[in-house]
């Protein structure tokens with residue numbers, strides 16, 4: 333029986349989060365779904381005759397930085413090109429893209445696979461503009477150009493991936509890097525990243541180029557991985573039953589979990605690229621590249637290694653902290669205050685804070701608890717002002733109200749009772765209320781002490797310092813033995 | 817090289833320009849003159865000249881990433897042949913969305 337090997341390449345489109353569009357000064361606004369159509373447009377991004385594009389420098393810089401982060405060569409001369417196709421979401425009848433001379437090419441991204449790390453080669457990284465949006469109503473379509481002209485970065489890989497899992501790992505890692513670079517918000521639900529996968533299968537050992545299926549418009553990691561897995565399975569079935577796979581453009585039906593042949597002429601393959609006459613070439617000097625390299629933030633892999641070495645954290649908590657740049661920054665700010673150990677902070681953040689963020693559906697930069705506020709709370713637990721359980725309740729209150737720990741402790745009277753006189757009084761009351769249990773204890777059933785301890789904690793609404801209660805309770809019981 | 821009336825009509829249609837009869841005559845003359853000039857350029861021997869995409873000395877023409885207020889929607893839509901609900905209105909595209917088709 334023949335064994336088959338999938339061959340998969342990816343094209344990733346990600347919006348670049350600049351303040352203004354790629355070739356005009358219209359603001360780039362977040363697509364919240366309820367934006368009024370055509371309220372962020374101008375003559376340039378709606379392709380009025382006589383208008384001219386001007387390149388947004390920041391978009392170029394972020395693309396070069398992405399190229400550097402993906403270990404690419406940055407081309408000394410780069411150029412924009414017109415990619416012609418006719419679809420009403422494209423007002424000019426062509427998209428300004430790059431062809432032949434992209435900003436960056438020949439890089440790689442290393443991913444973890446079940447067979448160890450593997451390099452996925454990057455063919456090129458280039459810059460282009462997004463299209464508008466169409467709404468189909470009966471036999472007409474409505475066009476909204478708010479998104480038209482938003483800068484898009486396109487990352488094209490070589491066909492180096494061999495399974496749906498590898499494709500997913502690549503996409504997840506790429507998203508992480510784009511978020512770290514500040515290129516993209518990573519907010520997949522808002523459509524800021526889109527994938528196209530090209531999938532073929534061939535007999536293991538062969539390096540023949542097989543006809544591929546290109547699956548368009550995959551907007552989530554889940555859809556991407558499912559569509560690729562489905563295609564691999566279908567193509568192997570076709571080949572095993574003696575059929576042939578033909579080159580095709582496919583869509584993905586997420587509800588039914590199947591790919592389907594796209595019959596639209598939307599994706600004509602002859603784009604008649606030619607150099608954009610309205611945009612002079614870009615000369616990217618070594619100095620410019622080096623100054624951008626210096627602006628690169630620490631990338632996720634380097635940060636992971638450092639978190640393990642510098643803070644002594646394990647793989648699992650490191651992964652949880654580093655996956656989101658805002659969380660990793662929060663953690664490091666908190667560690668930097670020098671009052672709480674990294675390990676303790678990691679526990680609080682990946683435990684209670686993550687749970688509360690999830691419950692309130694907020695990111696770490698959206699909750700009203702600052703790193704200083706969290707450290708202050710943990711110190712109060714460590715110093716014994718409040719016990720651990722109370723501390724966790726206070727954190728919940730802090731997330732809900734934005735109040736400081738000190739204020740909540742005062743308002744609710746949560747401070748741990750470490751006043752010996754007060755505790756002795758409470759213990760005596762509890763012992764008086766439960767003479768039977770006291771008798772049992774004095775009769776040798778010492779485990780009853782635990783139950784009595786629970787009664788004391790209950791009487792103090794959990795605020796008593798447990799170590800102190802334990803020793804004072806033993807003292808009080810022994811005093812009763814002597815008094816008999 | 818003389819453009820025919822049909823060719824001018826066709827170009828005007830592609831460019832979405834509504835031209836009067838008198839304009840069509842005039843532009844036929846002018847476009848023909850442009851094409852004749854281009855035809856003369858084609859006679860040049862360019863064997864030893866490397867191809868280029870630009871003859872201007874300009875490089876790195878860029879602007880800072882600073883937004884400006886967009887154009888009011890009514891001004892933009894004033895140029896649309898048809899508009900509805902704040903959008904440009906166009907003919908539906910190739911029978912709208914393709915019907916998903918399950919592969920056997």
Ligand SMILES: [Zn+2]
Pocket residue numbers: 353356357358372373374375376377378481
């Ligand atoms: Zn604009």
